[in-house]
Amino acid sequence: xxxxxxxxxxxxxxxxxxxxxxxxxxxxxxxxxxxxxxxxxxxxxxxxxxxxxxxxxxxxxxxxxxxxxxxxxxxxxxxxxxxxxxxxxxxxxxxxxxxxxxxxxxxxxxxxxxxxxxxxxxxxxxxxxxxxxxxxxxxxxxxxxxxxxxxxxxxxxxxxxxxxxxxxxxxxxxxxxxxxxxxxxxxxxxxxxxxxxxxxxxxxxxxxxxxxxxxxxxxxxxxxxxxxxxxxxxxxxxxxxxxxxxxxxxxxxxxxxxxxxxxxxxxxxxxxxxxxx
Amino acid sequence: xxxxxxxxxxxxxxxxxxxxxxxxxxxxxxxxxxxxxxxxxxxxxxxxxxxxxxxxxxxxxxxxxxxxxxxxxxxxxxxxxxxxxxxxxxxxxxxxxxxxxxxxxxxxxxxxxxxxxxxxxxxxxxxxxxxxxxxxxxxxxxxxxxxxxxxxxxxxxxxxxxxxxxxxxxxxxxxxxxxxxxxxxxxxxxxxxxxxxxxxxxxxxxxxxxxxxxxxxxxxxxxxxxxxxxxxxxxxxxxxxxxxxxxxxxxxxxxxxxxxxxxxxxxxxxx
Numbered sequence: 143x144x145x146x147x148x149x150x151x152x153x154x155x156x157x158x159x160x161x162x163x164x165x166x167x168x169x170x171x172x173x174x175x176x177x178x179x180x181x182x183x184x185x186x187x188x189x190x191x192x193x194x195x196x197x198x199x200x201x202x203x204x205x206x207x208x209x210x211x212x213x214x215x216x217x218x219x220x221x222x223x224x225x226x227x228x229x230x231x232x233x234x235x236x237x238x239x240x241x242x243x244x245x246x247x248x249x250x251x252x253x254x255x256x257x258x259x260x261x262x263x264x265x266x267x268x269x270x271x272x273x274x275x276x277x278x279x280x281x282x283x284x285x286x287x288x289x290x291x292x293x294x295x296x297x298x299x300x301x302x303x304x305x306x307x308x309x310x311x312x313x314x315x316x317x318x319x320x321x322x323x324x325x326x327x328x329x330x331x332x333x334x335x336x337x338x339x340x341x342x343x344x345x346x347x348x349x350x351x352x353x354x355x356x357x358x359x360x361x362x363x364x365x366x367x368x369x370x371x372x373x374x375x376x377x378x379x380x381x382x383x384x385x386x387x388x389x390x391x392x393x394x395x396x397x398x399x400x401x402x403x404x405x406x407x408x409x410x411x412x413x414x415x416x417x418x419x
Numbered sequence: 420x421x422x423x424x425x426x427x428x429x430x431x432x433x434x435x436x437x438x439x440x441x442x443x444x445x446x447x448x449x450x451x452x453x454x455x456x457x458x459x460x461x462x463x464x465x466x467x468x469x470x471x472x473x474x475x476x477x478x479x480x481x482x483x484x485x486x487x488x489x490x491x492x493x494x495x496x497x498x499x500x501x502x503x504x505x506x507x508x509x510x511x512x513x514x515x516x517x518x519x520x521x522x523x524x525x526x527x528x529x530x531x532x533x534x535x536x537x538x539x540x541x542x543x544x545x546x547x548x549x550x551x552x553x554x555x556x557x558x559x560x561x562x563x564x565x566x567x568x569x570x571x572x573x574x575x576x577x578x579x580x581x582x583x584x585x586x587x588x589x590x591x592x593x594x595x596x597x598x599x600x601x602x603x604x605x606x607x608x609x610x611x612x613x614x615x616x617x618x619x620x621x622x623x624x625x626x627x628x629x630x631x632x633x634x635x636x637x638x639x640x641x642x643x644x645x646x647x648x649x650x651x652x653x654x655x656x657x658x659x660x661x662x663x664x665x666x667x668x669x670x671x672x673x674x675x676x677x678x679x680x681x682x683x684x685x686x687x688x689x690x
Binding site for chain 1: 476479481497498502504506511515516524525526529531533536537563
């Protein structure tokens with residue numbers, strides 16, 4: 143009975159592909175998100191996701207609505223935007239969060255303006271904003287596997303450098319690590335993650351995938367590798383449970399995934415509160 | 420992976436000449452010149468905002484001086500990995516998800532090189548360093564669960580694991596109870612035996628006079644630098660502290676100080 147309930151959605155190939163995408167994206171977002179949470183970069187992640195909209199819109203107009211090339215447009219825009227925000231935040235005329243806020247809203251508006259020039263844009267716009275995980279093609283799935291894999295391998299390779307730089311940047315300087323390079327590498331990894339996650343949750347909900355599972359894990363552990371693993375587990379579970387909710391309750395998939403992740407966070411938060419009383 | 424400068428023994432370990440650090444609007448450090456020989460232990464004292472942290476950061480090569488020179492064994496600090504800057508405890512994110520051993524291992528990563536993983540000998544370095552600071556049994560503990568004294572000693576263990584020859588320790592005694600202060604001062608004796616050069620920023624003039632070879636009195640400029648008896652004189656201290664100085668007892672010509680300690684951190688940003 144329950145088994146049937148579980149298996150019913152899986153007879154559809156698009157559901158299987160959606161599940162795979164949601165799990166993979168969840169893992170990548172969770173691991174990268176660990177650093178986003180520890181370094182207090184949630185606003186940066188949110189801004190970055192929104193800032194890529196004009197790039198996607200441009201690709202959408204140029205390709206005449208084809209979906210498979212959009213990943214590359216998203217990737218290119220995300221990397222440029224991430225490094226650009228990095229440069230802007232270093233100059234001192236305007237406060238960093240103010241500068242990011244101005245650029246992110248401006249770019250987001252530009253993206254919407256561009257897409258609105260296309261007739262019948264509403265459906266596609268909502269897919270960019272909120273994701274369309276059930277529309278993931280096998281081509282897109284492969285891109286998620288490859289680029290998600292690159293992100294995870296890079297995080298693993300520079301594990302001790304990123305940990306040290308995040309905990310004590312002054313130590314990283316006195317150990318003469320290439321601090322500027324490593325910071326830009328981390329920004330680039332967040333950018334790639336945003337591009338990889340675009341189709342699953344969309345730009346508007348991206349920050350939830352970056353922040354919520356990692357924040358949930360942070361409530362439950364005091365060790366970095368455990369935090370990354372727990373975050374990955376919460377994120378994958380959110381992806382799977384979210385898709386079942388989406389299937390049976392007919393709600394938008396991206397929203398269902400994010401709501402599930404949020405529920406995990408609330409449960410962990412309450413559990414922690416009860417334990418400390 | 421990185422190139423590191425060699426140490427020439429005939430040069431002073433640290434030589435600072437006409438060092439100036441200017442922020443927008445004011446000078447943090449003006450015309451600072453001094454040098455240290457290997458194994459010396461110096462207390463750096465001065466009022467809040469006198470530039471103690473700034474001096475340490477310039478010496479460590481963390482911030483670029485506006486003018487003047489810092490050399491370590493005859494070459495600029497940015498080629499050296501033998502300098503350890505130990506931050507004030509209030510500057511550290513104690514909720515960061517790492518254990519004591521993780522933090523001490525961070526001291527080794529320049530030696531490991533990019534992409535290198537800790538070897539058995541690196542873990543031995545870490546455990547030896549923790550043994551030196553009497554914390555071997557706490558290696559697995561999460562850093563938020565340490566006392567103030569343990570936090571401070573963990574960072575010194577990290578500097579030992581780094582094989583630092585010059586340690587710049589920012590306000591280690593502030594906020595510690597007396598037993599923790601005593602064990603930290605004992606640890607400084609151990610470091611002296613290992614020929615480590617130590618500069619300690621402190622607010623406690625009495626401790627500075629009792630436990631250090633030389634005292635550096637700083638208030639943006641170098642007011643005095645010498646043996647405690649030469650520096651701890653009312654007329655000299657008044658130059659650094661002005662009206663904040665209140666002679667409390669006149670024991671043996673020494674002055675005790677009532678300095679309004681210590682929450683306002685010094686400015687870190689160079690413009």
